[in-house]
Amino acid sequence: xxxxxxxxxxxxxxxxxxxxGIGKGRFRRLVAQFGSPSAALSARPTELEAVPGISxxxxxxxxxxxxxxxAQDMVSRISKLGWAVLTTxxxxxxxxxxxxxxxxxxxxRLGEPTPGDARLVAIVGxxxxxxxxxxxxxxxxxxxxxxxxxxxxxxAEGIDSAAHVGAIDGGGKTVAIWGTSLDIVYPxxxxxxxxxxxANGAVYSExxxxxxxxxxxxxxxxxxxxxxxxxVIVVEAGLKSGALITAEAALNQGRELFAVPGSPxxxxxxxxxxxxxxxxxxxxxAKDLFEELPRLAGRIVAKQFAAIPDLTDGERxxxxxxxxxxxxxxxxxxxxxxxxxxxxxxLLALELKGIVQELSGKRFALSASTA
Numbered sequence: 331x332x333x334x335x336x337x338x339x340x341x342x343x344x345x346x347x348x349x350x351g352i353g354k355g356r357f358r359r360l361v362a363q364f365g366s367p368s369a370a371l372s373a374r375p376t377e378l379e380a381v382p383g384i385s386x387x388x389x390x391x392x393x394x395x396x397x398x399x400x401a402q403d404m405v406s407r408i409s410k411l412g413w414a415v416l417t418t419x420x421x422x423x424x425x426x427x428x429x430x431x432x433x434x435x436x437x438x439r440l441g442e443p444t445p446g447d448a449r450l451v452a453i454v455g456x457x458x459x460x461x462x463x464x465x466x467x468x469x470x471x472x473x474x475x476x477x478x479x480x481x482x483x484x485x486a487e488g489i490d491s492a493a494h495v496g497a498i499d500g501g502g503k504t505v506a507i508w509g510t511s512l513d514i515v516y517p518x519x520x521x522x523x524x525x526x527x528x529a530n531g532a533v534y535s536e537x538x539x540x541x542x543x544x545x546x547x548x549x550x551x552x553x554x555x556x557x558x559x560x561x562v563i564v565v566e567a568g569l570k571s572g573a574l575i576t577a578e579a580a581l582n583q584g585r586e587l588f589a590v591p592g593s594p595x596x597x598x599x600x601x602x603x604x605x606x607x608x609x610x611x612x613x614x615x616a617k618d619l620f621e622e623l624p625r626l627a628g629r630i631v632a633k634q635f636a637a638i639p640d641l642t643d644g645e646r647x648x649x650x651x652x653x654x655x656x657x658x659x660x661x662x663x664x665x666x667x668x669x670x671x672x673x674x675x676x677l678l679a680l681e682l683k684g685i686v687q688e689l690s691g692k693r694f695a696l697s698a699s700t701a
Contacts, residue, residue, distance in 0.1 A: 475502025
């Protein structure tokens, strides 16, 4: 069961984020400087100005324009809606999103938690696919779902919807990331699909109640789709498709990118063919994904070593840290207080000994077998 967030903490988060000019980046810098949203709200203007990116005008706005009552009203509204509220400290916050510098500060969820060991693959594409493209997408999602992969998409019309339906029809799990708040289903024609997704996975949004569909929100949504996944598959997309924004986000985040090829004269294949020319991996079936990323073909189970000979103290520390599961390179660096360059030397030595393997997104794990 999801652990409820402290209501005072949620009020302070919403109040600080609601100050004009305070985006996710400035919010994180303020919390890093003062230790909590409450402490940032209580800081003097001169103290606030010492934080990078906080001008004197913005410091005064934090003191004068913050609206605690409105934030409390919003918290009450969220509570009545019954949403699960996740911060980056919440155990159920998607693990890969924690490492994104532009990841969400808050995530709202309807449906069941996404397990930390879930194998997540995004399928995205145009809102105006060909019938052949929709059939392929649905079949691909079904094949992935039947192997235990959770299919992630944006619940838009077209390819996104076909991906969710295929995953559900395959008896698997699916996750939708919305570009609106969870009380506003968009597109409205997908209301029944939204209910099916909640019953077979979850829907997530970073937007406060009452947030309708605005053009700027969907590129923001796309970075979450790619950011929480091991890999992104683009099925059909024109040269100006929003799916290409998701593809670009995937590359920037270090995620594996796949694209489905199509006829050179098909408008909805121009984007995917372009991605393949630029280095995306060509995909024609779920088998292609599993051959390129065998860890996605089955649940990763760390090998049990009766004895690990010839390890230095530093290498043994790496093994101990990775015993609980995959870990991102920067996080390992913080835990060990080692520069990334030194850390890579330990990890490379362990990789050569067959003890450690590198995963997508600059993550490392103990060598694994599939089961």
